[in-house]
């Protein structure tokens with residue numbers, strides 16, 4: 001066995017430096033022993049995977065993943081834009097692929113983990129109207145329970161905003177959890193208004209009066225399925241209709 | 253249309269066919285999820301891993317061709333790499349314990365609980381190996397340790413590690429072959 005042969009496992013596990021990896025690949029071309037051993041390891045991947053017990057798939061995983069991958073927000077943005085009477089962004093005649101690509105590049109995605117890590121702390125303290133906490137307060141490790149998650153997604157923003165929203169029920173009340181970061185600074189007197197959208201109708205449902213980072217849970221007003229959540233900048237809280245443009249939205 | 257091979261779906265997908273992406277996604281959803289879960293032991297991280305895999309594939313950051321063997325083995329290799337990266341990343345971060353109950357499942361709750369019980373009874377093939385071989389497979393395949401780390405952890409000379417791993421792999425292969433019949 002040559003010295004290089006010892007790198008097989010590390011090559012398989014991707015822990016070699018670039019130089020060692022290249023050297024090992026050169027070695028592979030000449031060492032049948034390593035080539036065969038590597039092949040055996042790779043061939044086992046499928047039977048190992050197939051032998052594993054099946055796990056229940058988290059609700060909505062497919063739409064979250066494909067939504068992220070395609071960067072698609074088709075269903076969510078239309079009602080939002082109609083509601084605030086903003087002309088849709090100029091229609092361009094790209095192919096679907098190009099459209100998906102450009103959306104993908106524009107998209108600032110936030111891992112869902114970020115949402116989940118903080119959800120626990122917020123949901124534990126449900127009861128009154130809204131709770132805010134900053135990112136650096138650590139979440140308690142206690143278990144928490146929501147009754148049902150109705151929808152979840154990442155915001156698409158025309159500015160720098162990143163974040164996610166989740167609609168869930170607890171004790172027959174619906175709540176909306178939002179987590180946002182990189183909220184641009186507000187001018188004096190301005191605030192971020194959250195809107196829940198049903199069909200074409202927006203309803204003011206929660207206010208955030210800070211920039212930077214924010215996380216909050218709001219009880220949802222009214223009944224019915226929420227199709228999307230949008231954020232505008234407004235001069236006053238809880239107006240009848242949005243007056244500012246949509247700075248971020250998410251289809252649920 | 254059901255007879256389309258993974259390989260031809262893959263090429264369609266790479267030319268921008270979203271439907272081909274969805275067909276492939278559906279086909280591999282359960283396999284990839286249980287596979288990723290074997291590494292992360294966590295629903296949320298498994299989902300992140302699978303998202304990373306499809307992002308890479310859709311964006312062409314990884315490329316499949318038939319020289320690389322079967323599509324199924326290839327996508328599992330990509331998933332394994334993403335899962336190991338994820339484990340390494342998580343290790344560097346202080347962990348926040350928000351366990352399993354964060355999402356909800358497609359199945360009703362009672363069924364989920366039942367499935368979990370069954371899952372602990374269904375032993376995966378690795379668990380049928382001899383304990384020292386089990387440990388080696390665990391460290392190599394699912395923890396992605398370096399040969400040096402394995403040698404330190406098991407107190408074995410480097411050279412011995414490699415031969416032992418190989419014989420563990422062969423034993424596992426025999427076991428898995430036996431199951432298929």
Ligand SMILES: [Zn+2]
Pocket residue numbers: 002004005006027031033034035
């Ligand atoms: Zn060799």
